[in-house]
Amino acid sequence: MLTPQDNERLTRVGAGTPMGNLYRRYWLPAAISSALPENDGAPLRVRLLGEDLIAFRDSNGDVGLVGAFCPHRRAPMFFGRNEECGLRCVYHGWKFDRAGECVDMPSEPPDSLFKTKVRIESYPVWEGGGIVWTYMGPPELQPAPPDFEFVRAPATHAYVTRTVEDCNYLQALEGGLDSTHISFLHKQNAGDVTYLHDYESTVPRIDVEVTDYGYMYIGIRHLPESQWVRGYQYVMPAVQMRDGFGGGNRRGETPKISGHYWVPIDDAATMVYNFRYSYDPADPLTLDDAVAYETIAGRGPGDLLPDFRLKKNRTNDYGIDRALQKTGNFTGIVGVNTQDYALQEGMGPIVDRSQEHLGTTDRAIIVMRQLLLEATYAVERGEAPRGIDPSTYRSVRSFDRNIPRESSWQTTIAAEATARY
Ligand code: FES
Ligand SMILES: [Fe+2]
CATH class of the missing domain: 2.102.10.10 (Rieske [2Fe-2S] iron-sulphur domain)
Incomplete structure (x- = not known):
C-alpha cells in the first residue's frame, strides 16, 4: 500500500508536480x-x-x-x-x-x-x-536521444502501434510489470482448471535486480522437468520489455521481443506505445506477423476506434461473455490487452493505493514504485534520475527460456539478455 501522499506524488503528471518533473527529464x-x-x-x-x-x-x-x-x-x-x-x-x-x-x-x-x-x-x-x-x-x-534496441532495429524487423488507455499511467505500468497475472487474467483455457491450485506454475519466485536504468525482473516457475525463467526489463520511467505471447521465445520458436512505453496523456489517460521487433537479422518481422500479434492482443486494425481507444471498452463491458467465462477462458473477454484494460480502467482513473493489500508476488511493483519515488526526490535535489543516460540501457534485452532445474538463470541466460542490434 501507499500513503495517500505518495500516491499523489506518483500519479500526478502535470507541469510542476514531482512526477511531472520526473517524466519531463526523459x-x-x-x-x-x-x-x-x-x-x-x-x-x-x-x-x-x-x-x-x-x-x-x-x-x-x-x-x-x-x-x-x-x-x-x-x-x-x-x-x-x-x-x-x-x-x-x-x-x-x-x-x-x-x-x-x-x-x-x-x-x-x-x-x-x-x-x-x-x-x-x-x-x-x-x-x-x-x-x-x-x-x-x-x-x-536534455539527455542524449533514446537508444533502445527496438529503436535501432531495422524498419523491416520492427513494428509499433499505439492505444489509448483510460486510466492513470501507473496502474497500466503496474499491470505491465506484474508477471503473476498472466497465469490468471490471460489464461485462455478454463477447461484446464488445475491452474488455480498449481502453485508450482502460478506462484513464481521473483528476483528483482535493481540496475542503473531501473531493474531486471525475473519470474521463475518450477515445471516438472525444468525451470521456466521469464526475464522482464523495466527501464525508467515506464518502459517494459518482455517475450511475446505464448512463450515462443521459451520454445526457441520466435526471436521476437515485445514491450510498451506508457506515456501519460494526462492524469487520467495514457498513450500506450506497443513495440515489437525481431532480434534475428535473418528473420524480418512481416506485416502479417505483426498484425496477427496485435489482433491476439485485442488491438489489431479492426479493434480500434479512430481515437485509438478499443472498440471493446467500458461502455460495452469489454464484450464480456459469461458463457465463455465458464467454458472458454478465464475472463470471458477476448483479447489479451482487452483483458488488461477491463481490469485497469475498471479500477477507476487513479487507484486509491492506501486501500490495497500487496502480497509476495507484488514485489516487482513495490520496487518500481520505490524507484520512481526515489527518482522524484533525486530530481528535487538537483540530481540525475536513474535511466536518463541511454548508455545504461542500450544493451538491455528481455528473455524467456526453459532451463534445467539445477542451473541458475544468471549463468545460463546472461548472453541472451544482451542486445546485439
Ligand atoms: S494569428 Fe491571431 S490568433 Fe493566431
Ligand atoms: Fe496483462
Whole structure:
C-alpha cells in the first residue's frame, strides 16, 4: 500500500508536480512517425503530460511540436496552414517555425519588431524507431536521444502501434510489470482448471535486480522437468520489455521481443506505445506477423476506434461473455490487452493505493514504485534520475527460456539478455 501522499506524488503528471518533473527529464514518445506521413501535411493533435500540443512535419521533413494555441489570441493551431517550413495560424496569419520562432506577422506593420518578441512554446523532437520523440524538460538538462534496441532495429524487423488507455499511467505500468497475472487474467483455457491450485506454475519466485536504468525482473516457475525463467526489463520511467505471447521465445520458436512505453496523456489517460521487433537479422518481422500479434492482443486494425481507444471498452463491458467465462477462458473477454484494460480502467482513473493489500508476488511493483519515488526526490535535489543516460540501457534485452532445474538463470541466460542490434 501507499500513503495517500505518495500516491499523489506518483500519479500526478502535470507541469510542476514531482512526477511531472520526473517524466519531463526523459525523451518520451509523442506520436507515431507514420501519423505525419508527408511534408507540409495535416498537423496532428498531441496531448502529453496534460499539455495540449500540435505536431507538424515541415517542408524539410523535420517534425515540430508546438503549443496547441496561438500566442496572439489563443486560436487553435490545429487549423493552421503547414507551409514553407512553418505553421501559420489561420486567424490572423502569424507563422511559427518548428523552433517556436515567429517568422511572419502579416497583421502588423512591416517595420514592427513585435514578431521578434513573440514565440510559441515548442519542444525538441527526435525521430527514431518509427516514433516521434520529444523532451519537455529543462533545455540545459536534455539527455542524449533514446537508444533502445527496438529503436535501432531495422524498419523491416520492427513494428509499433499505439492505444489509448483510460486510466492513470501507473496502474497500466503496474499491470505491465506484474508477471503473476498472466497465469490468471490471460489464461485462455478454463477447461484446464488445475491452474488455480498449481502453485508450482502460478506462484513464481521473483528476483528483482535493481540496475542503473531501473531493474531486471525475473519470474521463475518450477515445471516438472525444468525451470521456466521469464526475464522482464523495466527501464525508467515506464518502459517494459518482455517475450511475446505464448512463450515462443521459451520454445526457441520466435526471436521476437515485445514491450510498451506508457506515456501519460494526462492524469487520467495514457498513450500506450506497443513495440515489437525481431532480434534475428535473418528473420524480418512481416506485416502479417505483426498484425496477427496485435489482433491476439485485442488491438489489431479492426479493434480500434479512430481515437485509438478499443472498440471493446467500458461502455460495452469489454464484450464480456459469461458463457465463455465458464467454458472458454478465464475472463470471458477476448483479447489479451482487452483483458488488461477491463481490469485497469475498471479500477477507476487513479487507484486509491492506501486501500490495497500487496502480497509476495507484488514485489516487482513495490520496487518500481520505490524507484520512481526515489527518482522524484533525486530530481528535487538537483540530481540525475536513474535511466536518463541511454548508455545504461542500450544493451538491455528481455528473455524467456526453459532451463534445467539445477542451473541458475544468471549463468545460463546472461548472453541472451544482451542486445546485439
Ligand atoms: S490568433 Fe493566431 S494569428 Fe491571431
Ligand atoms: Fe496483462
